[in-house]
Amino acid sequence: MEDSTIVTDSQGVAPAPPELAPGTLVGERYRLLQELGRGAMGCVHRAWDAEAGRLVAVKLVDRESTIAPRFRRGSKGLLQLRHPGICEATACGRHGGLDYLVTRYYAGVSLDIALRWLGRWEAPNAVRLTISLLEAIAYLHRQGYVHRDVKPSNILLTSEGRPILADFDLAKPFAANTPDSGVFSREALASSLRESAGCLSGTPLYLPLERLRGLPAEPGDDLYAAALVLYQLLTAQLPTDRSDYRDLASLCAAREEPVTPPSQLGAELPRPLERVILRALSPSPEDRYETGEEFIAALRSGECPSGFFRALSSHSA
Numbered sequence: 001m002e003d004s005t006i007v008t009d010s011q012g013v014a015p016a017p018p019e020l021a022p023g024t025l026v027g028e029r030y031r032l033l034q035e036l037g038r039g040a041m042g043c044v045h046r047a048w049d050a051e052a053g054r055l056v057a058v059k060l061v062d063r064e065s066t067i068a069p070r071f072r073r074g075s076k077g078l079l080q081l082r083h084p085g086i087c088e089a090t091a092c093g094r095h096g097g098l099d100y101l102v103t104r105y106y107a108g109v110s111l112d113i114a115l116r117w118l119g120r121w122e123a124p125n126a127v128r129l130t131i132s133l134l135e136a137i138a139y140l141h142r143q144g145y146v147h148r149d150v151k152p153s154n155i156l157l158t159s160e161g162r163p164i165l166a167d168f169d170l171a172k173p174f175a176a177n178t179p180d181s182g183v184f185s186r187e188a189l190a191s192s193l194r195e196s197a198g199c200l201s202g203t204p205l206y207l208p209l210e211r212l213r214g215l216p217a218e219p220g221d222d223l224y225a226a227a228l229v230l231y232q233l234l235t236a237q238l239p240t241d242r243s244d245y246r247d248l249a250s251l252c253a254a255r256e257e258p259v260t261p262p263s264q265l266g267a268e269l270p271r272p273l274e275r276v277i278l279r280a281l282s283p284s285p286e287d288r289y290e291t292g293e294e295f296i297a298a299l300r301s302g303e304c305p306s307g308f309f310r311a312l313s314s315h316s317a
Contacts, residue, residue: 017043017062017098026095030058030102041067041169046105049090055105056090060098067169068099074168075101077145085136087156087166103166108159111229112152119236123269126233129163131296133226136165138292141219146174148217150225151206152232170201174218204248205238209255210285212248220285223295227280227288231259234267239281256283273299 042061075092088104148170156164239259289295
């Protein structure tokens with residue numbers, strides 16, 4: 001099973017939008033410079049914002065694609081979010097038969113590329129990045145939003161090494177906070193709940209057991225994925241990153257078992273930190289951390305020895 005986003009429903013996924021030549025003007029102000037990536041969920045271009053005088057990223061999706069409604073919903077929601085750890089969106093609209101989203105352009109690389117370059121990370125660096133990621137996720141959840149596709153390729157690293165959570169194509173409102181958040185309408189909530197019936201969206205290798213079994217997305221799914229990212233930083237692999245996990249049934253079977261402790265895979269980390277990670281990756285959702293704030297507190301609190309956090313502070317300086 002590959003580390004790739006899938007969206008399964010009765011309609012399938014339409015092809016990516018057609019290629020646009022460099023120099024194409026989108027939204028009467030964004031001049032495309034270079035295509036940065038392309039896949040089933042659309043394509044991304046580096047572009048020049050003629051009005052603001054700066055580089056931006058422009059994502060384009062075919063309006064006839066079955067993922068277009070998700071993309072439009074995610075784009076409108078992202079425009080309302082403001083957090084230093086979340087990709088900053090500045091505009092969305094329509095260009096011919098395409099929908100587009102404009103975001104800030106971040107110079108740097110994605111975390112999956114950094115992992116391929118660097119291999120396993122030292123524990124203080126890995127925890128520091130994960131705490132920053134969890135702060136963004138916790139903010140997202142307070143706004144009544146669940147990302148549904150947290151993974152290294154959707155985490156950008158700025159030139160300063162700061163993580164930015166990106167790619168909100170699959171993000172949606174969730175029932176718990178939406179009535180109180182004021183961010184999403186009742187219509188948006190009803191649409192998201194209808195969509196969740198009989199549909200699996202996300203990257204299977206980063207989904208918890210209950211989601212693989214078809215339950216609706218919950219905030220805890222993002223926390224589970226963040227814990228897997230931390231595990232991957234420490235060990236340079238996923239607990240389920242083996243060639244025999246080729247389908248959902250075998251992946252579900254693997255998720256029913258506790259993960260291999262990172263220390264058994266060569267990671268050097270304090271035993272209390274390992275206990276935090278193993279709890280966050282428990283097969284049972286009742287045993288995991290309920291909120292991003294709780295997970296962060298466990299990483300920062302006395303569950304880890306004070307000497308470790310002196311090292312963490314020195315890495316943060």
